Amino acid sequence: MPILLEGKKVAQSIHHTLANQVQKHVKQGLPAPHLAIILIGEDPASNTYVDRKVKACKEIGILTTVIREDARIDEGTLISSVESLNANPHIHGMIVQLPLPPHISTATIIEAIDPQKDVDGLHPLNYGRIAYQASAGHVPATPLGIWLLMKHYQIETTGKHCVIVGRGTTVGTPFSILMSRNAYPGNATVTMCHSHTEDLATITRKADILVAAIGQPKLITADMIKPGGTVIDVGLTRVPDATKQKGYRLQGDVDFETVNPLCGYITPVPGGVGPMTIVALLNNTVRAWLSVEGSRLSIHCKL
Numbered sequence: 283m284p285i286l287l288e289g290k291k292v293a294q295s296i297h298h299t300l301a302n303q304v305q306k307h308v309k310q311g312l313p314a315p316h317l318a319i320i321l322i323g324e325d326p327a328s329n330t331y332v333d334r335k336v337k338a339c340k341e342i343g344i345l346t347t348v349i350r351e352d353a354r355i356d357e358g359t360l361i362s363s364v365e366s367l368n369a370n371p372h373i374h375g376m377i378v379q380l381p382l383p384p385h386i387s388t389a390t391i392i393e394a395i396d397p398q399k400d401v402d403g404l405h406p407l408n409y410g411r412i413a414y415q416a417s418a419g420h421v422p423a424t425p426l427g428i429w430l431l432m433k434h435y436q437i438e439t440t441g442k443h444c445v446i447v448g449r450g451t452t453v454g455t456p457f458s459i460l461m462s463r464n465a466y467p468g469n470a471t472v473t474m475c476h477s478h479t480e481d482l483a484t485i486t487r488k489a490d491i492l493v494a495a496i497g498q499p500k501l502i503t504a505d506m507i508k509p510g511g512t513v514i515d516v517g518l519t520r521v522p523d524a525t526k527q528k529g530y531r532l533q534g535d536v537d538f539e540t541v542n543p544l545c546g547y548i549t550p551v552p553g554g555v556g557p558m559t560i561v562a563l564l565n566n567t568v569r570a571w572l573s574v575e576g577s578r579l580s581i582h583c584k585l
Contacts, residue, residue, distance in 0.1 A: 284544075284545040284547060284548050285435065285546065285547045286548065286549075286550060287431055287432075287512075287547050287549045287550075288550070288553065288554070289431055289550075289553060289554040289555055289556065289558040290553045290554075290557045292431055292434045292557075293427075293557035293558050293560065293561040294557075295434075296565065297338070297561050297564070300561070300568050301341065303568060304342055304568060305343055307575075308343060312571075312576070313372070313575060314345050315343070315345065315374050315375070315570075316345040316347070316372055316373050316375070317335075317345070317373075317374070317375045317376070317377070317567050318347045318348075318349065318367045318370075318373045318376045318377075319332055319346060319347070319349065319376075319377050319379060320349045320377070320378045320379065321348055321349065321350050321379045322351045322352075322353055322355060322378075322383060322386075323353030323383060324353065325381075327520070328379050328381075332348060334560060335560060335563065338561070338564060339564065339567070344567055344568075344571075351363070354383075355383075356385075356386075357385070357391070360386060361390070361391065361394045364378065364391065364395055365394065367399070368396040368399065373399065374399065374567065374571040374574055374575070375401035375567040376395055376399045376400065377563070378391055378392070378395070378402075380452070392405055392406075393405065397419070397420075398570060398573065398574075399570060400420055401420055401423075401563055401567045402423060402452075403419070403423060403426070403456070404422055407419065408420050408421070408422075409459075412459050412460065412463075413463075415463055415464070420569070421456065422456045423559045423560075423563040423566065424452060424453045424495075424555065424558075424559045425453060425456045425460055426565070426566070427555060427558030427559045427560075428457060428493070428514055428516070429457075429467055430558060430561075430565075431514075431549070431555070431558050432467045433466070433467055437491070437547060439466065439467040439469060439470045440468075440470070441469065441470070441471070442471070443470065443471050443473065443488055443490045444458075444461045444470040444471065444472045444473070444489065444493065445472075445473045445475060445485055445486050445488065445491070445492050445493070446458050446472065446473070446474050446475065446493045446495065447475045447482070447493065447495065447501070447502070447535070448476065448493075448494070448495035448496035448497070448516070449474050449475075450495060450496075453493075453495040454474065454476075454493070454495050454496075455474075457493060458472045458474050461491075470491065477496075482506070486502065486507070487506060487507065488508060489508055490508065490511050490512065491511065492507065492508070492512070493514040493516065494513070494514065494534070495516035496517065497517055497535065498517070498519075499521055499533040499535065500533065500534075500535070500536070500537040501517075501535050501536075503537045503541065504537065504540040507541055507544045507545065509544050510546045511544075511545060511546060512545065512546055512548070513536055513545050513547070513548045513549070514549050514555065515534035515535055515538070515548070515550075515551050515555065517533070517535030517536070517551065518551060518552070518556060519532070519534075519535075520533075532552050534554075536548070536551070
């Protein structure tokens with residue numbers, strides 16, 4: 283029987299550890315960590331994600347400030363808002379909820395964020411620190427969450443073939459760097475697949491570790507899996523479903539029902555990568571907080 287990679291349970295354990303850490307240091311006199319979230323427009327999914335992040339922060343003692351902006355905001359005004367948060371010493375971490383409206387350059391906004399406060403880990407400087415295995419930077423939340431999940435379940439990665447479907451800047455590309463690093467989890471041989479990859483199934487069938495992060499529901503089917511391999515499903519698409527109260531269900535990139543019997547390990551959707559992404563964001567926020575405030579207690583924090 284395949285082993286279910288239960289991100290929800292692992293996230294709860296990390297969540298508890300972070301809560302104890304925050305509580306301990308606040309009692310020693312540190313100000314509480316503070317995360318600022320800029321939310322643009324009224325996209326239902328983005329609003330839901332932000333609400334979940336705020337709730338998770340509250341549970342472990344992280345203060346949050348949500349700055350809601352109209353979808354018509356211009357790029358210059360948004361940059362000014364980011365710079366204001368950069369300069370605010372009471373804000374330890376910051377995220378700009380993605381996706382942004384099409385008239386705003388995502389790259390420009392991310393580059394405007396102070397790398398030390400970039401707890402989403404998307405600033406080019408933090409990307410570079412991942413490649414150099416520097417402990418000072420922040421790792422993007424979803425790749426870090428997957429990395430922590432694999433570490434918890436002690437999934438063997440050294441010398442294994444890791445195939446990543448999807449080269450996005452928030453998941454596929456940074457995770458490919460993590461898996462190629464001389465560390466654990468890591469030391470894998472990595473193949474990156476994308477929309478222009480020919481004969482995708484031939485490549486995925488060779489994967490000891492398959493990461494699906496392309497946003498196409500049920501793209502990965504049973505005939506595309508190496509028996510006994512590990513399957514990580516990052517996809518999370520709202521699919522219409524009249525049988526559900528909300529009128530939709532959450533569907534991953536993997537056809538779970540047909541793929542599950544073939545795997546050694548597999549993540550469920552929901553309850554797999556999603557909870558790990560949020561707890562990884564909390565982890566980065568606590569690290570950012572301690573890097574600023576922890577010097578008072580001679581604290582040295584690292585990933």
